[in-house]
Amino acid sequence: MRFCTKCVMPDTKPDLHFDEHGVCDACRSQKAKDFDIDWEARKQEFLEVVKKHKKNKYYDCIIGVSGGKDSTFQVLSVLEMGLNPLCVCFEPTIPTEVGRQNLANLNQLGVDLIHIKRNPKIYKSMIKEAIKRVGDCEWPNHLGIFTTPAHIAVNFNIPLLIWGENSELEYGGPAASKDNACLDRKWLEEFGGLLGNRATDMLGVDGISEKDLALYFYPEDEDVQRVGVTGLFLGYYIKWDLRKILSSAQKSGFSVSDRRVETTYENFENLDCYSNHVHDYLKYVKYGFGRASDNACLDVRLGYISREQAVRLVTKYDGIPPMKAINEFLKYTGFTREEFDAIVDSFTNKKIFQRDANGKFIKDIDGSLVRKEEYIVR
Structure with missing residues (x-):
């Protein structure tokens, strides 16, 4: 297991590549963003793209939102450019109170908001199937947040x-x-983040039909082409800095947690949904890195902390089971703790984490998995 020599991301991250100096491609991309891109020219390019694609009488664009710091920043950015967006929120799996407050705050910035309240029976069946099948409790949400705005784009x-x-x-x-x-x-x-699973793979699960999955299929190609649906990453046109984005969102009413998020050292990540923290924990048991690693790597690349600080933060916070989120997830799904632990163990990486003579994973008193010596971040 190798770790990037600039940040602390391991080579177990799917599709991550290191150069001959042991630097990951995310760090190389950050260098390009810092020195090689004319961001003012990119912003003007974005405005030209908006003019080209403006066909609706009332709305200039659609923004998929959750109420988090990023979607709050997206809304603020397009409003500052004089655009009128239609916002679309696909309901989180297990919404939090601060998440509801932040979504309401985003609405109050002065935008129309469509809140998709998905069929809870169909959705829960997919959640339970997805965590057993691909080890990701947020698989249906990953699908819904991308497909529902596209459906609104076609129909509006x-x-x-x-x-x-x-x-x-x-x-x-x-x-x-x-x-x-x-x-x-x-x-x-x-x-x-679909992990090779597709909406069609859910057909027949607990009697799920094609009609039940209407929102989860991406619109037909002919409809996409007829309307000219084009999805753009704002981060391609505006330099993305999580702490500047957070500051901008907070100035406009975005609320952070009064304590750190369970899976990291920050208090502003994934505040809208308990299930997100379970998702991050499952990522950790599969690949040996979690949300704390993600945050630390971004902070290193943006120059907010050193690599040495990142190592300490990752060592301290990555891999602790998010018990509040897990308990909420158990209440939501009806899984017992034993059933949940068996699912997690089935996806836990046997190369990274220690096991006893009976093949059972060794855990510390706080429930954290014990890593093998050669897989400890340094």
Whole structure:
């Protein structure tokens, strides 16, 4: 297991590549963003794209929102540019109170907001199937947040969709995904966190029919082409800095937690949904890095902390089971703790974490998995 020599991201991250100096491609992308891109020219390019795709009489674009710091910043950015967005929120799996408050605050910035309240029976069946099948409790949400704004775009004849940062650019991924400013069906299926699972794979689960999955299918190609649906990453046109984005959002009423988020050292990440923290924990058991690693790597790349500080933070906070979120998830799904632990163990990486003579994973008193010596971040 190798760790990037600039940040602390390990090579277990899917599709992450290191150069001959041991530097990951996310760090190399950050260097390009710092020195090689004319961001003012990119902003003007964005405004020209908006003019080209403006077909609706009332709305200039659609923004998929959650109420988090990023979507709050997206709304603020387009409002400052004089645009009138229609915001679309696909309901979180297990909403939090601060998440509800932040979504309401986003609405109060002066935008129309459509809140998609998905069929709870169908959605819960997909949640329970997805965590057992691909080890991701947020799989249906990943699908819904990308497909529902596209459906609204087709049906309201609003061709332009505005997304936030390109995760492949910010966190590392294949070059093809970073060179493209657009989010379309291909990007969703390759890089949208679907883990090889598709909406059609849920047909028949607890009697789920094609009609039940209408929102989860990306619109038909002929409809996309007729309207000219185009999804753009705002992070391609505006330099993405999580702490500046947070500051901007807070000045406009965004609320952070009064304590750190369970899976990291910050108090502003994934505040809208308990299930997100379970998702981050499952990522940790699979690949040996979690939300604390994600945050620390971004902070290092942006110059807010040193690599040495990142190592300490990751060592201290990554991998602690998010018990509040897990308990909320158990209440939501009806899984017993034993059933949940068995699912998690089935996806836990046997190369990274220690096991006893009976093959059972060794855990500390706080429930954290014990890493093998050679897989400890340094």
